[in-house]
Amino acid sequence: MAYLICENCNHYWQIKSEEEFWVFHTCDECGSPLLYVKNFNEYRKITKDVPESSRKTQNQGKADNYWRSWRGGHLILIAGALMAAAGILLTVTGTAWGITPVLLGIIFMALSVPLGRASARRGIGWKKGYEDELIVTNCLRRLPQGYHILNNVQLPGADGHMDHVVVGPTGVYVIETKSYSGNYIVKGDRWFLNDELRKEEVRSPSIQAKRNAAAIKEFLETRDIYVSWVNAVVAFLSASCTIMEEDEHCRILKPCQVPEHIMESRLMLGESKVKRIVDALRKHASEVW
Template structure:
């Protein structure tokens, strides 16, 4: 029984470390997003009703809507289109559940949520981004349905986006999203 108990404690420590490291990454991205102008709404830790998991960041502003998945990984990664590869035991192995798949799922969930609220996203630019914190990664072939950026370049990318014509729609989306946002602050 003691061995079983110790293994549960160790798994909890590992998951806790992973959660803590993830939160560190999300806080870093949030700090960069806080540099955006006042006409951008920045939501952190968004929990959509009826969905498991969360969306790390959603930004709504004059250049559209951005769904951002933050990953704070160590190791060696290569991104080849929508395929993520991780270096282990002398070779690259394909990741089954990769951040690109996660951010696209989160984007679809957000689109469905807004559509259910009567907000048509048909003519609105919604961009999926992965903010990747990893010292050794390389994009070999650009993914087709999302961008992979380092955190400090995320605000610049957002600001360079195409200006949206329907600001009323963006304001409505921001208001609907507000009750789904959870702000978690950790004293530093």
């Protein structure tokens, strides 16, 4: 049996499987993200209580922006309704220009509906991405002292961001978080959706993770920091993923399997080199644990 712990209000829940963590990843009482641990002894050993530095991640910022747009659309809808109502009242009382606010109100309401729907839909998508990253972060917190977690890393000149980078004694790891719905078959770098209604090849998270790993290696070399290898990992938040051909250069794991994978690797980096790598990446990360 494993446990989900709310560190904000000191509540905890016993769960049977990791899949329950993906569903119930926030506290019912306060809304704070829950921490997954295998047992209470493991929780006592967790050293990463608060991040060293933190600012909004890209997913969190995008979600907030779209929710602001949704609220703006809602206000426009209310303003349009009030304007139309005022215009109708003026028209009834015989005011010649009363039809103008009626027409303007109708236009405002017509524009606000698609704006609100599009903003809400996109905001939900970005919020889901941010919540998925929280799940993986709370799994990575189980790593012992000496490991550093950098979230939402965006290197200079890069178009996108890297969900998580872990640096520690066993090396450097780039972790791509994905939560595709449906059943998937993975053959090396190729990912196939295998549902009853749809069977098609989809964009490969493995390729994305390996590209990000190569980008980290190249970036560190520009800072005269050389590592023999940067590991690529896909943290896949789905109950169904059949791996037909294992890719030795990119592991596909459930989020709570990632810490064990990192700790089981052989030692590669000394403490001073770990510090140099973290210092080089720190200012490009939204959050550092």
